[in-house]
Amino acid sequence: GAGVSQSPSNKVTEKGKDVELRCDPISGHTALYWYRQSLGQGLEFLIYFQGNSAPDKSGLPSDRFSAERTGGSVSTLTIQRTQQEDSAVYLCASSTGQSYGYTFGSGTRLTVV
Amino acid sequence: GEDVEQSLFLSVREGDSSVINCTYTDSSSTYLYWYKQEPGAGLQLLTYIFSNMDMKQDQRLTVLLNKKDKHLSLRIADTQTGDSAIYFCADANSNSGYALNFGKGTSLLVTP
Numbered sequence: 001g002a003g004v005s006q007s008p009s010n011k012v013t014e015k016g017k018d019v020e021l022r023c024d025p026i027s028g029h030t031a032l033y034w035y036r037q038s039l040g041q042g043l044e045f046l047i048y049f050q051g052n053s054a055p056d057k058s059g060l061p062s063d064r065f066s067a068e069r070t071g072g073s074v075s076t077l078t079i080q081r082t083q084q085e086d087s088a089v090y091l092c093a094s095s096t097g098q099s100y101g102y103t104f105g106s107g108t109r110l111t112v113v
Numbered sequence: 114g115e116d117v118e119q120s121l122f123l124s125v126r127e128g129d130s131s132v133i134n135c136t137y138t139d140s141s142s143t144y145l146y147w148y149k150q151e152p153g154a155g156l157q158l159l160t161y162i163f164s165n166m167d168m169k170q171d172q173r174l175t176v177l178l179n180k181k182d183k184h185l186s187l188r189i190a191d192t193q194t195g196d197s198a199i200y201f202c203a204d205a206n207s208n209s210g211y212a213l214n215f216g217k218g219t220s221l222l223v224t225p
Binding site: 031033035042045048056059089093095097102103104105106108112 | 136146155156157158201203207211212213214215216217220
């Protein structure tokens, strides 16, 4: 597609449940990033994929968070045993892997009740 | 981690110039960015500047970079009410795969 697509756009889940958030990057973009935006913490880097290299997971806040990218395209961010502090907007971005040309998706608003 | 700092709020009158300031601490930052986020919308890349430049102009936007002081500014000329949004400064370097390190954002309010 023309842009970065994220689904679902909104997700409400009960505390303790697992959730999966999906990102479809722009076709041909080799780099994919996940960020989290919350009121208290601003925009936080979570994880980064570049081509076939091992992902940079340095921003993941706990081992309840994981992400994978299948076939170098679609990515799924999984949060296990969700907590209320996980409530945030999760943003995905893709790029050509160079220093410019980041395109962000509209995000998934996650609410843990 | 390295910090990116911005003032949280700026209010200007329509037609005036807006200047949003940002400081960063990572001396290895090679690229600096300004993003705009309108209410309920995603992040839109406004402009970026390489660290070996000191100025970049793009229509109503002027970015100034003082690398020595690690200070970045975004000037919006003839500010309009449609410019009301949150503006994020971010830095990146190739060592971290150009992952963006964002400031907390400056809310710009443009009043008629």
